[in-house]
Amino acid sequence: MYPLETRELAVEAVAAGFSLTEAAELAGCSRTAVVNWAKAAGVAPPPRKKAVYLPFDRKMELVARLEAGERAADLAAEAGVTAAAVSGWRRRLREEGALSLMTDSDIAARAPEPREAPSELEELRARCEELELRNAVLEGTIDILKKDPGADLSALTAAERAALADRLRGRFGLRAALAALSLPRSTFYDRLAAASAPDPYAALRPLVRAAFEASGGAYGYRRVRAELARGAGAPQRARGAAGLDPARPVAVSEKVVRRIMAEEGLRARAPRAARYSSYAGEEGRAAAPNLLLVDAGRDLHDFSAAAPGEVLVTDITEFRLPDDPRKVYLSPAVDLFDGDVAAFSVGTSPSKALVAEMLAGAVAAAGGGFTLHSDRGWHYRTPDWVRACGEAGVERSMSRKGHSPDNAACEGFFGRLKVEFFHGRDWRGVSAERFAAELAEWIRWYREGRLKAFDEGGRKVYDTIAGRRRRLGLAA
Structure with missing residues (x-):
């Protein structure tokens, strides 16, 4: 709030004939405050000054005198305009030429008298120049877009059109080049100025x-x-x-x-390719209910856990290497609390030993007594698996037959793994053993170094899985 003295001084200044801006400067307040105070006091602000439009010759005279060393403020006071206007005319004359200072009536007054109708030879020359300009525009467009002939001019940005117009102006003239590229003159100069300006994010x-x-x-x-x-x-x-x-x-x-x-040109890799399937039929195998299915009619699942080591999901995925005939298989146990890889095993065969090693690691990490969800792969319905789960107090859960979304949490981990680690990298000359070592290192980075978005109290927080657990007091 402004003091009463400030309000009174501002209103008195307006009543004395000062402009609103002058009154604001005098009282040390905002122009908006002066307007409101004057209106409340019933004091009408001074009328706005009428805009002054100077003819082209007068503008050129003022610019010439400014170049000769006279002060912009003195010239502006003489002509009844602002100093900024005089300085702006000089800048526009330098950057855009004399046409930028002309009004439509100025241009019309200086237009040359109509000439006689062009001869057939002159028309042919004009047509040839027009075709040459179109061809130059097409070649420039193809060069910018790096495409085959047929590239569309509409695909060019304003900055790219301005750069192309700058290349063609010396040969065809700026007006013709801008017309062929459908680029306004003001946009052309604006884009050129932006291109020559220093990059504000060079250090970033x-x-x-x-x-x-x-x-x-x-x-x-x-x-x-x-x-x-x-x-x-x-x-x-x-x-x-x-x-x-x-x-x-x-x-x-x-x-x-x-x-x-x-x-x-930094683009994150996109997902592709299908996964390995371990499904081998139903007969003679021990199934289990789907404990993550909340509503079968609406196909709703609960892929969450209230605490670490409460609910885990598992599956097997396959990797094919270009120069090693052996395939590499990964069997992880993913914690639904935060996506942590509680345990994993890697091998060159999708055997019972592979999933048994993963289960032993998950029991060691979580302490047993958790729910473990899997698909209906044969590994998870053998007597050995059922017995090992029972001995560790692990409650088995299984997807429905032919319904991969029931294990979407583990499928999502595999998709992220394939995109971020496997696809887009050159694996030529890499053996299965070296690949397994790099895969283990990626999983370590996934847990301890990779940023993940967590919803905490209605806001998104980026942290690593291991870092967040330490922050929440869930890990040492």
């Missing part, structure tokens, strides 16, 4: 690339931004920074990170 780009590459190409723009926001100390402002400390958090929006990743 290497940090974005480093965060993306450290994830093995798995992170999209949201997790890259979350990775940049980690660290100790006060956050650093990214825009306009001369340098950024990788150890300190960086304050930047997801929109900026997404744009930088697009410009740098």
